[in-house]
Amino acid sequence: MSEPCRLSDQPNSALEPLSFQKIFDMLPVGAMTCNLDTFEIDYANPYSIELLHSIRETLGIDPNEIVGTSIDVFHKNPLHQRSLLSKSENLPHKARIRFGEEWLDLHIHPLPDSTGRISRALLVWAIATAEVAKAREEYRLLRMIDNMPVAVMTVDPVSFAITYLNETSKRTLGQIETLLPIKPSELLGASIDVFHKNPAHQRGLLSDPANLPHRAKIKLGPEVLDLQVSSVTATDGTYLGPMLTWSVITQQVAAEARIHQLAHFDTLTGLANRNTFREHLEASLLKPAAQVALLFIDLDGFKFVNDSNGHLVGDKLLRRVADRLRLHCDASNVLVGRLGGDEFAISIEGGDVAEASRLSQALIREIVEPYQIEADRRLSIGASIGIAVSPDHGTTSEMLLSRADMALYAAKAAGKKTFRVFSPDLEKRLHERVRLEAKLRQALGAMDGLFLFYQPIIDIATGHTTAREALIRWHHGARGWIPPSEFIPMAEDSGLIDQLGIWVLGQACREAATWTDGARVAVNVSAKQLGKGVLAHHVLEALVSSGLEPGRLEIEVTESALLSNELDCLSDLRRVRDLGVRVALDDFGTGFSSLAHLRSFPFDKIKIDGSFVRDAVHRADCAAIVGVLADLGNRLGVTTVAEGVETQAHLDLVTAEGCTEVQGYLLGRPVPSPADAEAVARLNARPSADGKAKAS
Structure with missing residues (x-):
């Protein structure tokens, strides 16, 4: 193995040779020199040898033998490497090269000889694998943040200048550009105050990490921004500054407000x-x-x-x-x-x-x-x-x-x-009504205490009874006779009116079938019974079971009964009339659209309300109304019945005005059927709680 080249061998060294050598030997970075004629490494400092040991497997040689080895061992493309080193204009040169699984940071400097010729090169290098990994991770995170669907910004906690905006921030700000005091492209480096109406509050929030994390909705013109502020800290916990994530939630806020509105x-x-x-x-x-x-x-x-x-x-x-x-x-x-x-x-x-x-x-x-x-x-x-x-x-x-x-x-x-x-009395009356409803339900279930009374309707010209109106009466065990004005509305409110109406219809037809004078029976139908499409069926059942001829049955409806679901009500009445049953309009003249009702349905009879008849003797306007209604009925070819005839003066007036038939106490009070007369008499003889013994 050749001896490592000593830098002191270089002529004209600017420093004392020994100290120059020692300086490189002590450097905490790798330092090597390369002969540019042979491209061999002729010097490697101790730190280089140490670093080479850490990448020995990739190097492929013993690090201690690096001196005298070609520089090609560090590069995958030796020709490129030699071309780079051989041209002085390429130097100095800085590069980060891949060496197996490692990354090396390489700095190449020219070393001229005494003639100025670049005969050697100084290579200062370090293993940068960890830095590369860190840089890659930072780059990856940065790209992730850039591509996040939420806008992200960072702010300097001292100057409150915006130090970073991700791509989503830039795109989102472009949508609300007209609401900002500056262009989105000018925001980097600008103060965060542009987003807040109260800069002092905003700065106080961002400068103290104790306030974070923080979330708020801020209004920017017509838009609403959802702002979340979190603190960014170093590995040692030092507060580096706030990070703001935000989005435009105007539509979401509007939708939430709408949902809240609908819910509340x-x-x-x-x-x-x-x-x-x-x-x-x-x-x-x-x-x-x-x-x-x-x-x-x-x-x-x-x-x-x-x-x-x-x-x-x-x-x-x-x-x-x-x-x-x-x-x-x-x-x-x-x-x-x-x-x-x-x-x-x-x-x-x-x-x-x-x-x-x-x-x-x-x-x-x-x-x-x-x-x-x-x-x-x-x-x-x-x-x-x-x-x-x-x-x-x-x-x-x-x-x-x-x-x-x-x-x-x-x-x-x-x-x-x-x-x-x-007042407590009201509650007492309500509880009494509830108890009364329960008693009526029991009476309907057992058919106990319910009776039909009949009041005659008289033909003025002949004096004969042409019909009898069936009127329901109820005897309560404790209270005696309950007025229909009290229990009929209660039956309508509680839903018992259908059951009660079916019983009245069947009972009236059965009893009318026994009358020898051939008079018709008139049965009142509640507004609550109309419009359901079942009235004609109940009427047909009553006629068939009793054997009564359809022409001897009259169904009476009030004008008020036609005000609700008029089309369905009239449809029910048409089906009843198709059976051959007569239909009468009761309390005529008291409704809101009497003439309209006469146009909408061919009634067989109209009954003039008793309030007009009773007042007609003393009031000319009421007498005129009776006369007009009677004349109207005659012109339409329908029977006109004057109700409430209680005195001879009443009878004389309605006769003079042209009414066809009359009904009232003067001509006959309501009485029970012969089959019920004895039972009713016994009940009338029994005292009741309110002192009223008789029913009429």
């Missing part, structure tokens, strides 16, 4: 929906010393408006009502909600009975004012209101809503367009 507010009116109102009410009641007034509102006459004008008009009307409620309830302690349909509710935190009553009066006056829905459409409705106040009437939302509903029911019963405050 009524889509038609924009008021709080049932769930939101109940949650707010519960929260109010949980506050210390809570006092909350609750108003339960139901619109009077809305159903008729909705059915007669269509749901689109009904929806417009509900929105107008909501606007008026909002206008009168804009205080911070008041919440207005729509519970469904035409039911609204208002809660007043800190409200008492007096305040709730004043507001109820104002709202009733406001709601009753006409609504100009369209240029040619002006509508009017009313409102009934029930009031309950905590803690006097309840301390839970369920209890308060229930008792406000009871008060609302009382307001409806009092004639509507008014309000009532809950």
Whole structure:
């Protein structure tokens, strides 16, 4: 093995030869020299030998024998390597070369001799594999960050200048370029203040890592940015600065707001929906010393408006009502909600009975004012209101809503367009109604205590009975005879009216079949029985089972019964009439569109409401109405019956006005059938709780 070349052998060395040699021997980097004529390594410092041992397998030779070896051992392309070293204009040269699995950082410097000829080269080198791996990892991470679908920026924590923007940041900022004070291309190096309305707050947040991580939504013009700030730290935990990730979430925020709106507010009116109102009410009641007034509102006459004008008009009307409620309830302690349909509710935190009553009066006056829905459409409705106040009437939302509903029911019963405050008596009456409904259900199941009474309808010209109207009566074991005005609405509300109606129809046909005078039987049909498509079937069953001729049965319907689902109701009546059964329009003149009903269906009989007849003797306008209706019936070829004839003066007037038939106490009161007469007499003789023993 040849001796390592000594740098002191070089002539004209600028330094004292021994110290120059020692300097290279002590360098902590690899240092070698190469003869450019032979391309052999003629010097290698100790650190080079040490480094070569670490890559001995790749080197392929003993590192201690490196001196005298060709420089070609370090390069895959020796020709390129020799060409590089042989041309002085290529030097100095810096390169990073792959050496097997390792990477070497190589610095080549020319070493001129005394004549100035470049005869040798100095190679300073180090193994850079770890640095390359680190650089590659950093590059990979940088590319990943650049391609992330979220915008990323870094900020200097001292100057607050933006030090980095990934590609997504640049693309996203380009979409909102007009909202920025500077161009996106100018942001690198610019202050982060351009994104915030309060720079002092922003800087305070970013300068202290204790504030991080942090997340916020910031408004930038019409856009909303979702900003997340996290701290970037060195391996020793030193705070290097904040990293901001952000995205434009304007559409997402709008969608979330829409979802929140749908979940918490009524889509038609924009008021709080049932769930939101109940949650707010519960929260109010949980506050210390809570006092909350609750108003339960139901619109009077809305159903008729909705059915007669269509749901689109009904929806417009509900929105107008909501606007008026909002206008009168804009205080911070008041919440207005729509519970469904035409039911609204208002809660007043800190409200008492007096305040709730004043507001109820104002709202009733406001709601009753006409609504100009369209240029040619002006509508009017009313409102009934029930009031309950905590803690006097309840301390839970369920209890308060229930008792406000009871008060609302009382307001409806009092004639509507008014309000009532809950009282224990109302609850007592409601419980009594529930018990009464249960008793009616039992009576229907056992057919016990139910009777049909019959009132005659007389032909004025002949004095003969042409028909008898079947009127249901119910005897309650404890209360005695219950007025039909009390139990019929209850049967309609509870769904018992269908069962009750089928029984009345069958019983009336069976008893009429036994009459020897051939009179017809008139049976009232509730509005709740119409429009279901089953009335004709029940009528046919009653006729077949009783053997009564179809022409001896009359079905009576009121005008109000035709206001809901008019087309379906009239379809039911047409099927009944096709069976040969007569159809009469009861309470004629009291509806909203009497003449329209006469046009829409060929009624066999119209019955003039008794209220006109009773007042006709003293009021010329009522007498005129009776006359007009009687003349109308004669012109249409239908029978006209005057109801409520109780005195001779009544009879004389309706006769003079041209009515065909009459019905009333003067000519006959309702009486039970002969088969029930004895049982009814016994019941009439029995005292009842309210002192009323007889039924009529």
